[in-house]
Amino acid sequence: MSTLTGTTQLLKLMVRLDRIRLSVWILLLGLVPVAVASSFLALYDTEAARRELAATVASSPGLVALLGPIHGTSVGALTTWRIGTVGAVLVALMAVFTVIRHTRLEEETGRRELVGSTVLGRHAPLLASSFLVVASGVLIGALLTLGLLALGEDAKGAVAFGLGWTSVALAFAAVGALAAQLTESSGGARGLAGGVVGVLFALRMAGDGGEGMGIGWLSWLSPIGWVTKLEPFGDERWRVLLLFAGLTIVVWSAAFAISARRDVGAGLFPARGGPADAAPSLSSAGGLAWRLQKGPLVGWMVSVGLFATVWGGLGDTISQIFEDNPQLAAIFEVFGGEGALADMFFGVAMGLVALIVTAYAINTALTLRAEEDGLRAEPVLATPTSRLGWAGGHLLFVALGPVVIMAVAGAVAGFTYGLIAGNVLSQITSLVGIALLQVPAIWVGGGVAVALYGIVPRLATLSWGALVTFLLLGQLGQILQLPQWSLNLSPFTHVPLPPEPVSAVPLVILTLIASGLFGAGLFGLQRRDMR
Amino acid sequence: MTTAISISGLVKRFGSTTALGGLDMVVETGEVHGFLGPNGAGKTTAIRILLGLIKADEGEAVLLGGDPWSDATELHSRLAYVPGDVALWPNLTGGEVIDLLGRLRGGIDPARKKTLLEQFDLDPTKKGRTYSKGNRQKVALVAALASDVELLILDEPTAGLDPLMEAQFRRSIEEYRQGGRTVLLASHILGEVERLCDTVSIIRDGVIVESGSLVDLRHLTRTSISAEVEGDAASLAQVEGVHELALNGTRVEFEVEGDRMDAAVRHLASLGVRDLISHPPTLEDLFMRHYQAES
Numbered sequence: 076m077s078t079l080t081g082t083t084q085l086l087k088l089m090v091r092l093d094r095i096r097l098s099v100w101i102l103l104l105g106l107v108p109v110a111v112a113s114s115f116l117a118l119y120d121t122e123a124a125r126r127e128l129a130a131t132v133a134s135s136p137g138l139v140a141l142l143g144p145i146h147g148t149s150v151g152a153l154t155t156w157r158i159g160t161v162g163a164v165l166v167a168l169m170a171v172f173t174v175i176r177h178t179r180l181e182e183e184t185g186r187r188e189l190v191g192s193t194v195l196g197r198h199a200p201l202l203a204s205s206f207l208v209v210a211s212g213v214l215i216g217a218l219l220t221l222g223l224l225a226l227g228e229d230a231k232g233a234v235a236f237g238l239g240w241t242s243v244a245l246a247f248a249a250v251g252a253l254a255a256q257l258t259e260s261s262g263g264a265r266g267l268a269g270g271v272v273g274v275l276f277a278l279r280m281a282g283d284g285g286e287g288m289g290i291g292w293l294s295w296l297s298p299i300g301w302v303t304k305l306e307p308f309g310d311e312r313w314r315v316l317l318l319f320a321g322l323t324i325v326v327w328s329a330a331f332a333i334s335a336r337r338d339v340g341a342g343l344f345p346a347r348g349g350p351a352d353a354a355p356s357l358s359s360a361g362g363l364a365w366r367l368q369k370g371p372l373v374g375w376m377v378s379v380g381l382f383a384t385v386w387g388g389l390g391d392t393i394s395q396i397f398e399d400n401p402q403l404a405a406i407f408e409v410f411g412g413e414g415a416l417a418d419m420f421f422g423v424a425m426g427l428v429a430l431i432v433t434a435y436a437i438n439t440a441l442t443l444r445a446e447e448d449g450l451r452a453e454p455v456l457a458t459p460t461s462r463l464g465w466a467g468g469h470l471l472f473v474a475l476g477p478v479v480i481m482a483v484a485g486a487v488a489g490f491t492y493g494l495i496a497g498n499v500l501s502q503i504t505s506l507v508g509i510a511l512l513q514v515p516a517i518w519v520g521g522g523v524a525v526a527l528y529g530i531v532p533r534l535a536t537l538s539w540g541a542l543v544t545f546l547l548l549g550q551l552g553q554i555l556q557l558p559q560w561s562l563n564l565s566p567f568t569h570v571p572l573p574p575e576p577v578s579a580v581p582l583v584i585l586t587l588i589a590s591g592l593f594g595a596g597l598f599g600l601q602r603r604d605m606r
Numbered sequence: 607m608t609t610a611i612s613i614s615g616l617v618k619r620f621g622s623t624t625a626l627g628g629l630d631m632v633v634e635t636g637e638v639h640g641f642l643g644p645n646g647a648g649k650t651t652a653i654r655i656l657l658g659l660i661k662a663d664e665g666e667a668v669l670l671g672g673d674p675w676s677d678a679t680e681l682h683s684r685l686a687y688v689p690g691d692v693a694l695w696p697n698l699t700g701g702e703v704i705d706l707l708g709r710l711r712g713g714i715d716p717a718r719k720k721t722l723l724e725q726f727d728l729d730p731t732k733k734g735r736t737y738s739k740g741n742r743q744k745v746a747l748v749a750a751l752a753s754d755v756e757l758l759i760l761d762e763p764t765a766g767l768d769p770l771m772e773a774q775f776r777r778s779i780e781e782y783r784q785g786g787r788t789v790l791l792a793s794h795i796l797g798e799v800e801r802l803c804d805t806v807s808i809i810r811d812g813v814i815v816e817s818g819s820l821v822d823l824r825h826l827t828r829t830s831i832s833a834e835v836e837g838d839a840a841s842l843a844q845v846e847g848v849h850e851l852a853l854n855g856t857r858v859e860f861e862v863e864g865d866r867m868d869a870a871v872r873h874l875a876s877l878g879v880r881d882l883i884s885h886p887p888t889l890e891d892l893f894m895r896h897y898q899a900e901s
Binding site: 183259260262348349350351352353354357358359360362363366367370449450451453454455456457458459460461604605 | 654657658659660661678679680682683685686687689691692693694695696697698699701702703704705706707709710711712716730731732733735746749
């Protein structure tokens with residue numbers, strides 16, 4: 076029996092299992108660039124207007140850091156700049172999560188053994204899941220290329236843009252495959268791979284934003300950076316594709332080599348033993364929640380803190396640029412902000428961090444569902460622990476975790492910016508304040524997950540849909556000229572961004588809505604059947 | 607109070623399927639009660655209602671004198687539960703889980719935990735994700751047996767245990783019941799129930815089809831008899847209550863209803879018995895009688 080026996084059958088099974096999830100990813104990622112391009116066509120319909128925008132972007136390290144450099148004045152070039160790197164991150168996340176779901180998670184749950192006892196080679200799951208992701212990447216690339224061609228954009232540029240994202244899917248399928256070999260738990264593998272995506276995005280940000288400081292080479296270290304180095308609708312440096320190919324071959328070979336040596340179920344980092352007796356802190360449902368949640372919280376604080384270092388370092392450059400370039404304000408409105416200067420930059424940046432931290436809040440709320448579905452809630456609820464007591468410890472993390480993470484983001488960004496600007500304390504105070512303004516909106520996002528979990532647990536994963544909606548409304552709402560009422564659906568639309576005067580009213584209302592959602596979830600949880 | 611669990615007319619539906627269709631069951635304090643039925647008969651659903659994890663649509667359940675749904679928290683300090691499918695936290699060791707569950711129930715005796723760990727040959731320093739199914743079950747069993755409670759609810763607790771550990775499990779249950787404590791043992795393993803239980807309820811398709819002490823239930827079924835006789839045994843067919851009569855030379859085999867035993871044995875004696883083997887009805891016979899009726 077070859078090590079690849081059964082790959083085709085397994086691939087069919089994966090397509091069957093993922094038919095809805097991947098279709099949504101493919102359509103979304105393939106069509107968003109087309110939507111963005113068509114709205115740029117309407118917004119910047121003259122060459123002069125586009126040239127002006129491109130010049131403004133090129134002179135702003137902050138914008139280049141956030142989204143990447145701009146390589147031309149065509150609508151295609153603007154679209155690539157606006158969505159190229161952010162979309163590449165989404166493609167990368169799709170790739171790693173899909174591969175991990177079909178490999179490590181299957182092993183962890185023991186389903187792999189069920190399938191593996193039939194005729195199946197040991198590399199088959201790895202190859203089939205990678206193939207599934209690459210095929211999705213090809214479809215995404217083809218869809219966006221055809222869409223841009225249909226809008227009359229340059230063929231070479233459209234193909235380069237499409238190939239860029241397809242290559243990201245290819246490279247990160249390999250990254251996911253490697254991460255899945257290293258850890259024994261799928262959560263650990265997801266965290267590892269997600270962390271790699273985050274670090275690579277941060278490298279690109281630092282490199283692109285710090286071009287003037289001589290650290291531009293950093294973006295060459297990041298496959299996310301290669302997407303812009305490919306220069307679609309610019310010079311089209313096709314040789315960058317070789318970098319993707321090389322990286323994929325190296326990472327993939329490593330993954331296959333480990334997969335060939337290790338036991339099914341085992342990782343490269345072996346599981347260690349632990350204490351035979353529980354520490355005194357592990358004596359209550361709250362203690363259990365603390366034990367389960369503190370690791371992820373620290374991980375989030377560290378990653379968000381790292382991001383904030385990069386942003387903080389950019390603040391000074393930004394404020395100088397803004398002073399002699401009022402036109403930037405117009406572009407920043409596209410992000411949902413208005414006004415000027417570094418505060419505004421940080422307001423927008425914190426808005427982005429807040430969306431990421433909302434993912435933390437939702438994920439933490441959904442651990443309740445994972446505990447219930449994983450049959451780990453049952454033994455606890457069979458002791459004198461009420462449902463409220465069981466859920467409460469985790470919900471405390473949903474409520475207070477975002478406060479802590481946002482405070483860290485503000486403090487770190489304030490510290491780095493303050494070092495440059497020479498007023499550390501006042502910058503920390505001011506930026507922690509700006510960061511915390513986002514917290515009520517994050518609570519609403521977390522509250523959606525709590526309410527869905529408590530009332531209709533079957534639909535709890537829809538809360539991710541809410542987050543994607545908030546993200547798209549915030550990122551694309553203005554570009555796509557969506558009506559104000561639809562923008563208002565996102566809680567983040569209502570967060571006051573300095574230098575706009577901070578009014579307590581929206582914050583109080585958001586907090587009340589979030590409390591209502593938490594309350595509704597707990598009310599439902601106490602009345603429904605547990606799984 | 608002498609009744610630990612009393613259930614009457616319990617109905618539970620999931621969408622269009624009826625998991626329990628009017629379940630009645632009584633478990634007296636101090637007895638080991640076998641709850642028998644194949645997978646999907648409704649055993650776990652009934653247990654989950656008793657634990658207040660799900661709510662019955664109709665009917666009444668009284669657990670240790672309280673309502674399993676509204677008094678769940680108070681009642682749970684007096685019982686311990688071992689699920690059939692034990693899931694552990696991947697990052698917690700077995701020892702930590704045992705301590706946690708024990709403390710949640712109001713405290714754990716370290717000496718008792720140590721003894722049980724030795725008896726069940728369980729390594730408490732391994733992380734949850736590295737235990738086999740049998741070892742996960744042992745973690746839950748040790749946690750339950752280490753706590754001082756009045757009622758033990760076990761849902762197919764030996765499904766993953768090897769024969770040595772099954773024997774240890776039986777010893778632990780025997781020891782546990784000495785203090786007048788109650789055990790509800792859901793199982794589809796007849797031998798286990800037969801060796802441990804005083805009383806049995808047999809569930810099929812969400813209703814109890816047979817319930818009572820093993821002694822009572824045996825009366826309801828037939829005893830198999832195999833004998834060597836001198837005379838012609840064909841006349842046995844005339845005796846009321848004799849079934850499945852088979853003659854093979856001088857050997858005769860038949861089944862006889864419990865309350866017709868006397869007449870059958872007298873008739874047999876009149877034929878001149880040289881050798882006699884009598885098999886009491888097994889639980890398996892009881893069980894199969896109810897389940898084969900369908901197929």
